[in-house]
Amino acid sequence: MKPKIVSWNVRGLNEYNKRSRIKNLLREWRADIVCLQETKLKLVTRKIVRSVWHCPYVDWVYLASNGASGGILVMWDKKVVMKIEEFIGEYMVAVSLKMVEDNFLWAFAGIYRLNDDNIRHHLWEELAGVHSWWDLPWCIGGDFNIIRFPSERSGDSRLQPAMTEFSDCIFDLNLVDLPLIGGPFTWSNSQTWSRLDRFLISPEGECQYPEVSQRRLPRICSDHFPILLDGGGIQSRRRYFKFENMWLKSEGFVERVRQWWSSYQFNGTPYILAGKLKALKEDLKLWNSQSFGDLGEQKKNMMEELQVLERINEGRSLTTKERSRKAELTSELERVLSLEEISWRQKSRALWLKEGDRSTKFFHRVANSHRRNNTIEILNINGRECNEAPVIREHVLNFFRTAIYKKRGLEAKSGWTGI
Template structure:
């Protein structure tokens, strides 16, 4: 059974009204795994998790807010996947999972990327290290804060070298960049828009979940 995964840049979780809106949406979507970026929170405890996703079967791991970097929480339904190991990096939260239905072993990473090119190199190195550490089928999801192609942005100055480095990282890790559905962008502000969010999967993960 394919897990239903939702990823979302929430731009802050401190307001109770926003958490309630997210909770109502997650209930309607009937999700199995949730990845939220830009939480802007230093502590995510059980009270916060229950305000987002109720139920005794929910577990979580998070990267705390540290100024303008980090800020990722990954939550999952333990009836669907069992966490084997976890990793909390500078820009990444990752878990190795075992699917409860068929014991399939795979890894998931949630990413909130940096805005500076020098720091992006650290993200690519972090993902490469994770890919080697867990020799498993991968699903990587998040807000990478960089586009891959000039056609994916309008009205900003995101540099071409960063795009090339991002594409090389995807190629080196042998990942599949899933196409975007529902529109060409994932972020917009006045006259500026970009595609900053992506699902990257390994061919082995896609083979196991062919209807992704």
């Protein structure tokens, strides 16, 4: 198994409704390890953990907040990774882990640091100390509250000493700073954009998971974007039919099923019941799609549109119409998340949700380490953002074909013969 890790500055976990929305998103992203920063919680109990992550085999360790600020919570699925040791510092939570499937040993550290350049060096010292403590491949993720280069902040052109110190720390610890897919920034107050959040990994970890990549996820209920570290790989499982309790709340549902059942005509005594049940299943699936729709698909489309607006806002201010649409999308997305949470509460009490019965389908692989910098996820074609690989490939080919033809035409006119 190739692990998936989500890191997110959530800006507080005190509200139940906010934890519920986060829980729904984490279920969608199907992470094996979750690191939440700025929890603003002095105490993290099992009740809080279960309200923020659906995983039934969860284990966790946390750093308490300092008053109403800070706090880190690291959670993991015990069916995927097993904790060996833990370290709770002033600015981080670190755990040494073993993969259950292949016994691969590694360490993870969740980082959160207040934006204060005067004492930032304490974080680098603590990080260097715990890094030398365990001689293991490392994965370090979180909100560092500092950028590495001026290009990682909108409107900034100065290389500051704090940036150089951050880069020096990465170099000294022999860590790899992976490119970020999905957008250049991870935080915004709608005026300034910065990349404050990231994952850093050891070269040994990259060798173990050569297709590893980090991706920016849609932003909701925080001014930070979540980021996902995906080890790569796909596992899928066929979805089987399940009766939804919410169908019973639909007016006329029982009468509709009665009419369907009466209309089925099958021959052969031993197979009549099986045939009717199969036909009823297909009618129910079609009716569910038409009446309730695909909440997952709705959520996916809204998240994609929200990300497009975020990318536009990185380059310019949104128009009144775009701001209105963004607010509408955010509100609608929260409604869909709430509906999904209600559905999942029903499913958690159903008999078909058995031990080990959880989807392990992974996102499609992005690119391995050798192709990562050359991967084009999104391309602006004639003023429209496109993320369809065949269309991007054809556009790039046509661009270079046109460039070659133009060059050959100029060479022919000048009489120059190139190689």
